[in-house]
Amino acid sequence: MDPSEKGRLGFISREPLPERTAFTSTPWSPNQKLFVTYRVVCAVFTLAILIWSVPTDSNRWITFYSNWMYATLTLHFCWSATICLQQYCSTHEGPSERTLYIGWIIYDMAMTISLTVSAEYWFSPWPVTIGLRSILRHGLNSVMVVIDVILCGIPSRMDHVVYPVLHQGFYGVFVVLYWLGGFRGYDGKQYIYSFLDLNTVPLQAIGILLGNTFIVMPVFHALSSIFTDRAGRTSKLLITGWNREVPSPESTDRGLESEADELVRVILWRESKQHVFRAEVLRGQER
Structure with a gap:
């Protein structure tokens, strides 16, 4: 990002964008082609897993929040790969500020909700299914997130918490509308998850939805922001020491x-x- 462009305001928020190189390269290697390859591989892999999950969940694919999370993660990797390819193949400025800012928002949402879903899935008091799909969508997703944070220099801002909160909030509204519409889950009952049964345990269901939206999600976003900041500083120190x-x-x-x-x-x-x-x-x- 040239000096005239650095610090311009994003098209949505009155905040400066990070350096352009944070979206298009890694501080670990000067070889941009290697980083572009990494981005494309992640995009293709997550997109393949997402497509594979659609027929396995039948016509109720959209009802599960894990699929909402993985779709957001896939969008992040695909958007990031597009930015890197555009920058790598362009002879001029590359992707616009609007494109970078949208990618920044998707990045913050994907990081937070991926870690949240993984933690809630594996530490849930309710029984969970352990299999290949569960490991790919509730375990490997967070591993990819951690690797992405370490490899990239994209910062995470605390005030971006509004985006994962909105993401979770929209799902909460969807759950209520699903119940009001009288739709049925896998077992023929009127709920998506048994712990969100608004007929038999309405207070528990509302408490989980509100708590997850306004408490759990902000906490995980704060942890994600701290981890991103520490990982970025540590990477710079290590790289500076090696290159000295x-x-x-x-x-x-x-x-x-x-x-x-x-x-x-x-x-x-x-x-x-x-x-x-x-x-x-x-x-x-x-x-």
Whole structure:
């Protein structure tokens, strides 16, 4: 991002965008082609898993929040891959600020809700299914998130918490509308998850929806923001240490030689001054 572009305001929020390189490259390697390959591989992989999950969940695919989460994660990787490809193939400026800002919002949502869903799935007091689909969508997703945070330099802002909260809030509204519409789940009952049964445990269901939206999601976003900030700083410190130039013997010798030359010049200057002073003293005595 050139100096004239740096610090411009995003098209939605009155906040400066991060450096353009945070979206298009990694501080771990100067090889942009390698990073573009990583982005494309992640996009293709998550898109394949997302498409594979649609027929397995039948016509109720949209009812599960895990699928909402994975769709957002897939959108993040696909959007990021598009940005990297556009920057890599472009001979001019590359992706616009609007494109970068949308990618920033998707990134913050994907990071937060992926970690939240994984933690709630594996530490849930209710029974869960352990299989390939569960590992891919509730375990590997968070592993990919952590790797992405470490590899990339995209910061996460605390005030972006509004986006994962809205994401979870929309799902809460969907759950209520699903119940009001009289739709049925897998077991033929009028709920998506048994712990969100608004007929038999309405207070529990409302408490979980509200608590997850306004307490759990903000907490995980704060943790995600802290982790992103610490990971970014640690990466920069490590990379700076690795790339720091160690003086070679030749450069050290040149440095010593320059110091010796400077010392010789000082000595000669002092001797010349002393010689001038002695000459003036001799002239004075002759007079």
